[in-house]
Amino acid sequence: MELTAETVVQWPYAHALTLFLFATFFGLYLRPVHPSREPPIIKPTIPYVGHVLGMLLYGGHYLKQLGLRHRQYPIFTLPMPGSRMYVVTNPLLAAAVQRSRTLSFSPIIPNVTKRVLGLDEATAAIARWNLDPGPGETRGFLADIQDLVARRMKPGEDLTILSRNAVSALKLQLDKEQTNLMQHRRYKEIDLLEWVRHIVTLATASHFYGSRNPVSQEPELERAFWDFDHGVGMLLVNLWPSLTAPKAYRAREKLIAALANYLEEGYWEEGASPLVQERIKTALEHGWNLREVARSELSFLFAGVVNVTTTTFWILLQIYADADLLARVRAEIEGVMTLKWCDHETIRRGSKPSVSAVEVARSSLGFDCPTLSAVYRECLRLGSDNNSIRVVKEDTLLADMWFLAKGSVVQIAGGVMHADASLWGDNVNGFHPERFLQTSGSYSNDVTKAKQNGFRAFGGGKTLCPGKYFAMNQIQAFVIMVVLQFDLRPLSGDRIRVPKKNDRVLPVHILEPEEPVRARLQLRSGWDSTLDVRVVFGGE
Numbered sequence: 001m002e003l004t005a006e007t008v009v010q011w012p013y014a015h016a017l018t019l020f021l022f023a024t025f026f027g028l029y030l031r032p033v034h035p036s037r038e039p040p041i042i043k044p045t046i047p048y049v050g051h052v053l054g055m056l057l058y059g060g061h062y063l064k065q066l067g068l069r070h071r072q073y074p075i076f077t078l079p080m081p082g083s084r085m086y087v088v089t090n091p092l093l094a095a096a097v098q099r100s101r102t103l104s105f106s107p108i109i110p111n112v113t114k115r116v117l118g119l120d121e122a123t124a125a126i127a128r129w130n131l132d133p134g135p136g137e138t139r140g141f142l143a144d145i146q147d148l149v150a151r152r153m154k155p156g157e158d159l160t161i162l163s164r165n166a167v168s169a170l171k172l173q174l175d176k177e178q179t180n181l182m183q184h185r186r187y188k189e190i191d192l193l194e195w196v197r198h199i200v201t202l203a204t205a206s207h208f209y210g211s212r213n214p215v216s217q218e219p220e221l222e223r224a225f226w227d228f229d230h231g232v233g234m235l236l237v238n239l240w241p242s243l244t245a246p247k248a249y250r251a252r253e254k255l256i257a258a259l260a261n262y263l264e265e266g267y268w269e270e271g272a273s274p275l276v277q278e279r280i281k282t283a284l285e286h287g288w289n290l291r292e293v294a295r296s297e298l299s300f301l302f303a304g305v306v307n308v309t310t311t312t313f314w315i316l317l318q319i320y321a322d323a324d325l326l327a328r329v330r331a332e333i334e335g336v337m338t339l340k341w342c343d344h345e346t347i348r349r350g351s352k353p354s355v356s357a358v359e360v361a362r363s364s365l366g367f368d369c370p371t372l373s374a375v376y377r378e379c380l381r382l383g384s385d386n387n388s389i390r391v392v393k394e395d396t397l398l399a400d401m402w403f404l405a406k407g408s409v410v411q412i413a414g415g416v417m418h419a420d421a422s423l424w425g426d427n428v429n430g431f432h433p434e435r436f437l438q439t440s441g442s443y444s445n446d447v448t449k450a451k452q453n454g455f456r457a458f459g460g461g462k463t464l465c466p467g468k469y470f471a472m473n474q475i476q477a478f479v480i481m482v483v484l485q486f487d488l489r490p491l492s493g494d495r496i497r498v499p500k501k502n503d504r505v506l507p508v509h510i511l512e513p514e515e516p517v518r519a520r521l522q523l524r525s526g527w528d529s530t531l532d533v534r535v536v537f538g539g540e
Ligand code: HEM
Pocket: 146, 149, 300, 303, 304, 305, 307, 308, 311, 380, 386, 387, 388, 389, 456, 457, 458, 459, 460, 463, 464, 465, 466, 467, 468, 470, 471, 510
């Protein structure tokens, strides 16, 4: 993300205004509750509006610092104008929030998507219908679409095919990069985040929507996609968005027009992935029209691109910034890759037998590269300040202890848990992937229950990210293909520096760096660039 003044100011501004809007929208009026059972109240320094102002000025950083300062409380209450917000900072209590039937994210979704995507009222009404159906009850659109995405992306044959296609699309982009470097120049100066963005955006658009996808057809739509991303906060506020967030608004409408045209022309029926085709059919069955479906698909493209981009950026950066780590990751990959010899036909034509390709296979357990898996998880821990939101549908006694008033908002503060030294150790603020490795050097998925629940990069419970396994496959495969074939060198000095993450924004996705990282991309020295590097998906 280009960190323009506009970007930096917009997100926290959006955050605070959104809270105001949540309050008014849901009619959450402060009313007497059980003083003895209510989570401890943290009063703002400036009465009434202090917390809102804090978020206004400091974005996600405010809530995170508040949580870290009050670590003694597993949950606390923030009085807000016209409302109250409960902030959960304890992993086990977060698990209780996720299990509760009276705390739900669903009531928020139609209103958030209406604002961000610009859905018309009729479609929003469809989205609002039967949000949280009980067993045997008629299912609304949202329940159907969530089930569909979760089913298609869970480990199994569908996920294998999806991952294979996604990685082929990424490989195509990387092959172009490599050919370009081989033919024209030996290196090129890049902004690492921009470079990853370009590859992931084009690859994801093409494997989700096929070769006729509009983003690949019209290069300016790629820029529009990121303009939209940068303005999501202000679109969420939805106060005359064409005036208060003109760039994001225009970008969104441009993308919608192009996606609607793609849908109306029927290109999705030939080229889109089965998952996307089924999403579109489900929306149509629920009474959406194609222009509104285009809005829903923009949100799916968004979900598939932004976190993958930023996570891959941090992983590549951390690996290339540390020569020892780079050597270790490469050695691990090379230890599991298999060499593919040129085929008999080539030999018959007189060529000497030689290696023509290398393959790295993903087994049902993963890539068998423990350091890479540990780096992946550590980058997610450090990069994610994600807050999972729930609305209190009924007065609730959480974990038989804490009274939560109907109509309030609960936030599970992932950023606080990710920075909690009692979970991760005194070196919690640094990048130490070995925390995810056992002493034997093998990858340790998790050590304790609290730690497991305290890893919040993918949220949890009913809103757990359905793309979690797919993201892991894609990102690790992408990193494998890059580190085998490319070197990244600093433009000056002896190593690439890792900037801080910018946490003064609304943490809607993995946080971006405070400043751009420029580096020199070149073919890997000592590597045969004519080798075809393939990542193979066997089974999940
Ligand atoms: C490293 C990559 C990713 C990260 C860190 C990530 C993280 C998240 C988080 C934090 C949430 C909200 C969870 C909550 O509030 O409790 C979410 C939701 C979601 N993610 Fe991901 N995600 C990633 C990749 C993907 C990919 C590749 C897809 C594929 C399209 C995807 C699809 C979704 C969808 C559809 C939702 C909404 C789920 C719902 O509300 O039903 N994500 N993701």
